[in-house]
Amino acid sequence: MRNAALRIAVCIKRVADSETRVRIAADGRSLDEAGVKFILNPYDEFAVEEALQRKEKAGAGEVVVLALGGPAAQETIRTALAMGADRGILLQTDRVPADGLETAKALAAELKAGGPWDLVLFGKIAIDDYNHQVGPMVAELLDLPCVTAAAHLDLADGNGTAEREIEGGVEVVEFPLPAVITADKGLNEPRYPALKGIMAAKKKPLEVKPISPGAGGVEVLAMTPPPERKEGRIVGEGAGAVPELLRILREEAKVL
């Protein structure tokens, strides 16, 4: 493993920017994409950065990004290419399955065909569906060990050590390579795609493979926006208002 070329696959997703205001489409079960800004899923940015750093450290290797989605996901792949990934593969379909297992099956098939890999990286979660599913499912399908939500990663001699931030502490796990790792915040500080990288990304290979994933066992029936937050109210001013504030927090808001 030492100084050997690393082959790393990073699976990424195009998601709506959480800073943009999203609307629910007329069908009541999908997002209205008009005017919505889409970005590389922020947790996947950690995964891409980690792959790039690993490759840079090894001095040789290849970082391949895979995405499943519509034609517009090419732009998301190019963001990763602009950061420094070597090539991209889009498994193109007009509908991203609601069932994570269907996405995992498609990705696993492609990974199997394009393998072997030293590492397969994911973000720990996609900020649009919050499923936490695809990374571990792919690991199962490929029969590889999986560490989820890694906040620190060390690789040496065909083995890895990862740290996971768990309730009240840090869990340290060891695993053999190849492995599937899902990245948590804190794993690294993702780089900005530099301007030269953006220009170079246009010339990097991006393969588009049409697929028809199954519907799986999950169907989205309805989407509803969260309820509007009620307007705040000013209880009073100064120390005199504290007892009333405490009463309200206890009896009405029930947070104390």
Next chain:
Amino acid sequence: MAAKFQGVDFYGVDGVLSEEERAVRDTVRAWVDDNLLPIIGEHYVQGKFPKQLIPGMAELGLFGANLPEQYGCAGLNNVAYGLIMQELERGDSGVRSFASVQGALVMYPVFAFGSDEQKKRWLPEMASGKVIGCFGLTEPDYGSNPGGMITVAKETKDGWVLNGAKMWITNGSTAQVAVIWAKTGALEDQNSIRGFLVPTDAKGFSAKDQKGKLSLRASDTSELVLQDVRVPKDAILPKSAGLKSPLMCLTQARYGIAWGAVGAAMACYDEAVSYSKNRVMFGKPIGGFQLQQARLAEMLTEITKAQLLCLQLGRLKDAGTMTPQQVSLAKRNNVSIATDVARETRRLLGANGILAEYQAMRHLANLESVYTYEGTHDIHTLVLGQEITGINAFN
């Protein structure tokens, strides 16, 4: 803290930008949000240029980004370059000025008027921020009339000797090399103006920061004095020829300023909108009052117009058909409306508007300089007047 800046795009301009233009804009936008905005207020108040940002700007490729890749530059088109300027000035005019000077006023003349050797020697180092440059054209008594300059370069057996003084020089005290414009012939001969690459550690060269600025406080502005400064023969930019050469540099910089001003205006408008929705007076957000709505409507209208001017100007520049007069129109209009937007935002923010914690007053004070530098608003009026009538009203 306000929500993350999402841009101002009432007319769907994003839809006519290419993917890479948007990617460039988004990268610089994120960089400004993360690195510049958190520190700019403090630096401004202290009157310090945030020097520590130079390596990060260089790493992103912000210096001379529209120059070719063979010199270590990003090789972007001019719309992408403009969007960089827009986003930098959304942060602060002083930081945009820094990048403008480095790219349009130092790297561009080396690229346009330099020898192959000069290009190979200087451009990669300037793109990587290892060498910072400044541009010495304006003199204490020759601002709007640069052709009247009295800085001279006399040819000697083995080089040149320069004498003179330059004023209002951005980056003057930071720079390692100055592009100095000087007359090589008689003082009345504007055609004898040539550019020289002068190391700032040359004997007889001194740079002194101009103190007491109430505008562009996060930018170094200096007076340069050249007293018998000797430079070798190859210090001259061989293809520079007459007043036209520095004016070509200014056209490049003004192009960026036209975009930059839109960025400053967007920052203010964004702040005004957010403030007007949150600030409650007489029992409702002040955005619910007609006077504030009129302010906001006016701002959005002017920003949208300025944005469209820039985009078309950029497309013309990329097509190679842009004229200096078209740049004058955009610089003149955009800086003027940006100043208005900043002032109206300052007013909409009430007393809070005078604080460095908010952006409006800083932008307003900055834009008063931008209004005056790189061809004053009035001079651009005369450029357009001459273009329209064919009659020179400069003198």
